Structure formats: C-alpha cells, structure tokens
Amino acid sequence: MARLSRRRMLQGTGALAAASAVGLPMSRSYAQEQTIKIGFLGPLSGGMEVMGRPLLTGAEIAVNQINKAGGVNGMKLELVPRDDKGTGKDAVTGARDLFASGVNLLCGNISTASVLGVSPLLSEANATLISCSAVADSLTHEDFTPNYFRICENAYTKYRAQARLFAERHPDMTNWTGVVTDAANGRSIWTAFEHGLREFYPALANKEVSITDPVVTKVGASDFKQQIVRLMSSPAQCFLNTTNGADAILFFSQAASLGLDSKFPLVTDAGSGWGVPLALKDKIPQSILTGVFWYYEAYDHLEMGRELYKDYVDATGKEFPDDFVELSHAAVYAYANAIKATGNTDTQQIVKAMEGMKFQTAKGEREFRKEDHQCIGDVTFLTLDRADNERGWKVGEFIRVNGRDSMEPPSPGKAIDFSKI
C-alpha cells in the first residue's frame, strides 16, 4: 500500500484549499449561461438544519420548475445558497457575500435573529429579502424596513387563530400554560396566543380562562427536564410548545420519558415541520394540534400543489414534504412574478411590484400587504395522533383558516398595541 507522506498530505490539503478558494468545482452550479441570481440564506448546519434543508429543497424545486418552463422573460434562474446557521452574525456574513456576488434578491431565513441581522442592511445594499418562516410580529411592525417581505403568516395572525380553534373546539379546556423559547419568535407566539385565549374563551366559550406563567427555555438548550417537571406540577390542562427543530425533538423525547402524556392528553405546538414527528415516532404526544405552513394532501386539488409534491418526492425519495418546502417555493415564485411584471431585476422596481402583488402558490393565492409587506394567505393547522403503525402516529384533521380575517391592522414602524385590539 502506498504510504501517505507528509509532503503528499500537504499537497493534498493545498489542492483542497485551492479548489475551495476557487469555489467553482465544489459548489453547486445551477446554470451556466446568463442567469437571474436568487440568493438563499438559511440554516444548513446546526440545530436548525432540520428546517433549513427542506427550505433549500423548496427553493431548488421552484427554480427547476421555472427554468423547465422556459425561465422568466426568457432568462433562467440560478439559486445561490449560503448557510446562515440560524444566527444573526452568520446571516450578515452570508448576506454580504451574496451582495458582493451581485445578488440583490434574497429569500430564506428561518430565525427572527437572522432577519434582524440582514434586514437593516438591505437598503444600503439595494437588495430585497423575502423571509420564509420568521414569525415575530416586530419584523413587519417596529423593525419594519422597506425592502423586507414576509411570505408566512406572522405570530399575531397564526397563534390567535390557534387560540380561537381551542376556544371553539375545547371550551372546557380553560387552564393553560406554555413552554416558551426566550427569543423574539417565542415571545411573539406566546403573546399572540395568550391574547387570543383571553379574547376568544369569554367570547366563544362563555368562560374565563386561567393562564399560568409559561415555562421559559433557551434556544439550543441541552436539557428540558426542569421545564417538564414544572409543567407536571402546574395546574394547566393544556400547554403551547414553541420550541422547534432539534429543541422540540429533545423536549418531546424527554417529556415522553418523564410521562408528561398522562397529564396532558392533548397539547398544542407552534409547529416546526415534519422533521419533528418523523424523528419522534411513538414518542409524540397522544394528540397534538400543530401549526403547519402547508400540508400537501390538503392542497392536492391545486396543480402547483400536486407538482410541488411530485417534484419533492422525485428529488428526495421521501413521502412527507416538510411544510417549509412550500415557503421557499412560494418566495421564488413571488420573485419570478415580480420580475415578469417589471421586466427586470431592479430592486426598487421589484419592491414596488411586490407591494400588493397577488400570486399563485402551491397553497393557493397569496398577497403581500402593501403597507407592511406581510403576506396574506391561508393559516393552516393539523392534528397528529399517536398510532400503532410504523411511523408511530397518523394525521388526524387538517384545519384551514382564512388569514385575512385574523390579521392585525398594518402599522409599519410601530409595535402591535395589544391593549387596543
């Protein structure tokens, strides 16, 4: 066997570094000719990768579908992905790299922290960003910037609707608490949900609701036993969980081991895609009502929905497309529609075109609200029940709510004043 000498090893390392420095041979290339570049920023490593990977897949599918159909105004799209690791600093580094590569149309971003990092840079860089699943209300209110758009519903819309569902369907479940991540999205979700409970239980169930202070946890926590024990000893009948990704997997796994199920036969979850139930298997709670951004079976009456599902299965070989797939898919289509309308990729024209723009997606029609760039569309939920099958659970019911009916009035630059609603 040939011996690996130190010199050869050094040469090999040098070659690897040089190849990486050039970037071309090892990076993905989506097109060779003149193309319209769309930057993708999302967590492709770390604890949020479980959500970031499907997000990238969705954007790739959209780019391929559009290119297969002839591109936009005769030009092909090219996706330029960067890993933001779900953190503000890495998002800024990735965004600056994309700007320097001449990319002015960005999409992706799961975490609110990433958007908070990138959003203030957009005007100076003359770029736009469509974030996919950052739900914190502040992004389209007090932290609003003119070049930023949001393709998913915000916390106010989604989690007040979730609270309303409980008031309508479980009027006797009047004692609540939560497991809330100590981050902007977690706090936003809880504020909206709590506000919804306090409004809808008296209005719809004719009952007062009792809310115990939520158990607060940190993003990326390595242990949830303390939080679970506090939940076990709380007087609540039900709780809302806002942990997501790897955190949610760990939380529910530990909860199953500690017997949280016996106290809470039904729980509700802010939602973090199929990755969590697929990983949990039979450690999933007995019954869970979870927020989803998209459920493929519910939209198979739409051609775009069917196409997205088919292309996802072809691309990955998996039967459950994560709901994040649809968000980035819709973001790329939003850009494609805007470029088609303006005939170019000039940032200011794209921003103008997207304000108030209605466009078709795999989840039906969406619209960017002109005033604050918040997307208006369906708000969807799903129930999952533990089952004696290979997966360990089955899909129960799909629930669709009209997002337009649950939205707050736009107030870009100003925080939502819950006291006035």
Added chain:
Amino acid sequence: MADRSVYFWPAAGVIALIATALAPLFANDSVTFILGLAMIEAVFALSWNLLFNYTGIASFGHAAFFTLGAYFVACAQRYGWDVTFPLQLLVAFALGGGAAFAIGAVALKRASGIHLAILTLAIAEVVRMVIGYIDYVGRDDGLGGIPRPVVNLGLATLDLRSSSAYYWCILVVCVALALGLWWLVRSRYGRALRSIAEDAERATFVGMDIYKLRLFSFTISGAVAAICGGLSAPWVQIVTPDLSHWLHSAQPMLNTLLGGSAMFWGPAVGAFAYSLINYSTRTLDGVSEIVVGGILLTIILIAPTGITGALESLRRKIFQKWRAASPWAQVRVKGEQI
C-alpha cells in the same frame, strides 16, 4: 556581509499591511468584510496570547471581555448615546480592563492553571446568559441594525458609514493596538511577564510580585479584547449573546495554534489563515465546518509550531542554502582556509 534574512519577517509584515490596507480598492465587499473581521480577530488573538504565551495564563473565557466592549458600543450607536465613537472605544477599553481587573483580582489570587481556565469559561457563560435576559440589549436575539459612526472632529467630520471608511478605521485601530502589545512584550514589563511564564517560582525568588504582574497582564488583555469587541459591533452591525459563547473564546486559541504561539505575530497570522479557509469553504453548504475542521487539523498536525513556525524553519533552510551558494560565502570559506 550583513545577514539579509533578518529582513524577511519585517518585509513580509509590511507587504501584508499594504495589501490589507489596499483591499477595499480591489476586493469586493464580501472579502473586505471578512478581512475587517480577520483584523479584529487577529488583535483579539494577540491579546489572548499575551496571557497564554507571555504570562503563562490560559483563559477559556476571553470572549466575555470582547462581548462587554461590543455591547457597549452597540448600545451607544444604536440608541444614539451622546458619546463620540473614539470615546466609545476608550470606554470599551476601560470597561474591559475594569472587568478584567475585578475578575483577575479575585481569580488570580485563588486559582491557577486549569482551575483558572474553567473559572474564566464560567464567567463568559454567565455574561452570555445574563445578556439573554436583558430586554434593552435584545435578549437572545441580540441587537441588530447598529449604525456605523460619524465622528465630529470639530473642524471636520469623519464619516465612517461606508464600508471602506470603517474598514480603514479598523485597520488603524488594530495596527495601533497590535503595535502597543508588541511594544509591551518587548518592554521591561514584557520581559518580567515572560519570566513568570517560564518559571513563576524562580521569578518570585528573585523578588517579582507575580500576582501584580499577572493582574496587569490580565487587565491589559481584557481591555484590548473589549476594544476589539467595540470595533466589531458597527462592522457586523449586529451583536448577539453568542459573542460570549465558549466557541468564540476558543477562536483565539485556534488562531494561536494555527499561526503559532512562539512568534508574537503568530496568532494574527492564524486569524487571517482561518478567515481564508473559512471564506474558501463558504459554498460547501452544510459541510463547511467539517472541511474547515479537517484542514485545520491537517495543518496543525503537519506544522505543530503553527504557520509562522513552519515558515520560520523554511526561511532558515532557504537562507542557509542561499548563503552557502552565494559567491560571498565561497570567498568567506576561502578566506577562512587561508
């Protein structure tokens, strides 16, 4: 004939400095941004090496001081405090130095070696967690949208809002800090610190107050780290509690290992090398960390003395061969024979 090989490192330094200074004129914004970060990380690593190599103290929580400086400047810029930017940096310097003095005054008396390292690590984690509970600084999400400064100099205004202007500001401050540290390690204090690092007992025996000297080094090191943090906040335009994460504390150690701890500029070379490797692998979405780790491991295994150590060996070999081959060497040999 004079030994020309002694000019190798100064010449390399001047060329590197000129290339770094001219970068905004030739490189794109992304490369300039990475270079700006590399300069800050380079001085941060030098400040850590002042403790490690020159004083014999291992700190695993050096990022705590960086974080203090970063958050102070971030708040001052974001909330428009009436403090000019140079004063902000000076206050960051004082804050970092003050915190390091307070911690060092207790810790250096009671702990040393691995115990001190773990203690500093715990302090950095406490800083990270405390920030995570403060609304004013954005809790775990951090403080974003930090504007870059405009400095009013009385007769003129120094506008540092553009990337290139702020880049040159970073360059000037980092060069000043690095030269300050370089001067320090060559001064009387520097020699005293080295003697502690080499043999603390013997230093005590000859009458040195090693506690005071260690505290002095700890304070200066913390102050420089804080000013690095202060410089980074308007550059990155976001600060998060992760600045105080142990991974950030490990960064100067990694840079020192990579660049070599024996030479003063080793950690700075390591910081630039690390940034280059990181930047080169940015398109390998999802596996860049594995590749970066592999490359670092390989380099450290091949060159245990770091890049500067390897280059120094190479320099000696080349100049020895060159001297042996030069006609002057022949004359010298002949002369010696005669």
